[in-house]
Amino acid sequence: MLLCDIGNTSYHFNDGKKDFKEFADSFNPQTIKENVYYISVNQSVKEKLGSLENWIDLETFVDREKYYTTMGIDRIVALASINDGVVVDAGSAITVDVLKDGVFEGGFIYPGIKAMQECYKNISNALDYSFNFEVDLGKMAKNSPDAISYGYLKPFVNEIKSKNLPIILTGGDASEFKKLFPNARLDQELIFTGMKKIMKKAGLC
């Protein structure tokens, strides 16, 4: 069984044993003959796949009513794998979603590491620093690099912790944020676990 999570830049496959990626722009989905269960936030890839019978869009099996209209299908599917928790998906944007007793409480979107670094730099070259994930967030900053790191990280970390729920980290920058949430679970398979759960519920496996 082949699962695939399609983003703006890549197809992310999982065959139950290993993960692999293909570029969204150049990969030809017709080269795969077996059934592929996928979700896609990439509209142009989605349209291309619509005519291929062995590519099955799991979005059609998802109950969207619990969530909101413009919420990305990847966020919804990641949440399908848990019942209680804060899911922090740290990519180019950081999406934060809260599920309590299986009910979606809402979420928010915060800039990812690279985007926020660019943001500070665009304000002034004097703010062009890398974030220090080992900065002491217990005290306010007394130099410019720490003032940037504290500004980006401290309010965000406190907001997540204030939910008092298990924290699940996923996405490309998850391991950086793990330093700030030592008790969090780092789970790069979250989306595939969610996909399998949806398939089971729909009787597809």
Place this chain on the structure above:
Amino acid sequence: MLLCDIGNTSYHFNDGKKDFKEFADSFNPQTIKENVYYISVNQSVKEKLGSLENWIDLETFVDREKYYTTMGIDRIVALASINDGVVVDAGSAITVDVLKDGVFEGGFIYPGIKAMQECYKNISNALDYSFNFEVDLGKMAKNSPDAISYGYLKPFVNEIKSKNLPIILTGGDASEFKKLFPNARLDQELIFTGMKKIMKKAGLC
């Protein structure tokens, strides 16, 4: 007596009765004949003024030891006007500085409204929304525009409130933030009050 706070884009004057601004690029400081007491974060203007006798740099009268080396003189002078409080200067960057019993506890830097809006937009056009300062921060977001507003504002607001000190808002976007801190003092003269305090201490007035 003429006071002047010089930033990257403008000379901000105060003659004790009214404020007025001149562009940093085009204004000729030699057109002013009376004494001007100024501070400047603008290095090129600072160099130009060094040779003019009637332009007196107040930075030389400031005790920098309480603060840190790269801290902008405008932040230091704003703090001179209070003894206890959180000073939030909402400009292109938002600087937050905490003073407790006259002691500088530290601070942090957060992106200003325009910079953060650009930041979200640069991540994806799907995140290109204006912030809603009237969003209900009491509950997490269930639509994309609110998810952006919540992400930018909620963690920041909580961080400031967590200091449990009087909040003083200043800078170009102060009135927007006033909506989130109804008990805060909005004070656009903060920097001039600080300048006068420094002058008094130095026996200049």
